Amino acid sequence: MAWSTREVAELAGTSLRAVRHYHDIGLLETPERRANGYKQYGVAHLVRVLRIKRLTELGFSLAQIADMDRDDDHPQEALRALDAELGSTIERLGRVRAELSAVLRDHPPTDLPAESTPAEAGLSGTDRSCVVVLAKLLGPRGRRACADLLRDLPDLPDQDQAVPAKPHPR
Known part of the structure; x- marks a missing residue:
């Protein structure tokens, strides 16, 4: 049997461009040419193109396929x-x-880490930004340890509420 490049591509369910690319990168040997100059592919070429296609469908890159031994089934x-x-x-x-x-x-807001509490969603923008940065720096374990420490603190007034100023000692 002998096929043209287009016929091999069609039989293998791939593109003409892919077959040419396999030649360019050394995955497929260039077949002999007919008297008219066209490539003449045989069964071994078709089997090789089918194998390349199968391996790429499984998830191998062309570079990985090139590293495999051609004779290793x-x-x-x-x-x-x-x-x-x-x-x-x-x-x-x-x-x-x-x-x-x-x-x-x-x-929840998408900037907060997955393990955030509903209370963190209601934080001010500045506090929420702090939680986001700390979560990145501390990681889940460090963040939990920090949350445990903060849980035991007394309630502090909101930032938005005015805190009475203490008289300055003279």
Whole structure:
């Protein structure tokens, strides 16, 4: 069997441009040319394009595919590494979805950290900015420790309320 570049691309379900790109980056050997100058692809070329397409659909980059041994039908190490990476991504996306769900449900300001209390949403802009910065600097554990300390403090007057000035000693 012999196919043109366009036919190989169509059979593999990819684009003509992709097949040419695989040649350019060394993923696909350039086939012999017919007398008319057109490339003549064989079964091995089609199988290689199909493999490249399959591996990219699984999540491998073209650079990762280039690093794989062409003759290795089952690249264990690369598959395990990709599986671990995908597992981490799924966990991270699960945390993001849970946080989004809480934001959609509770309507807190989006600048506050996920573990914020409803009281923090009602803080003044300055105080809220302080909470945001401290949350970033301290992290969740440090922020909880700080919140525990602040919980035991007596109530202080609001910033917006005037505090009577003490007479200055002369």
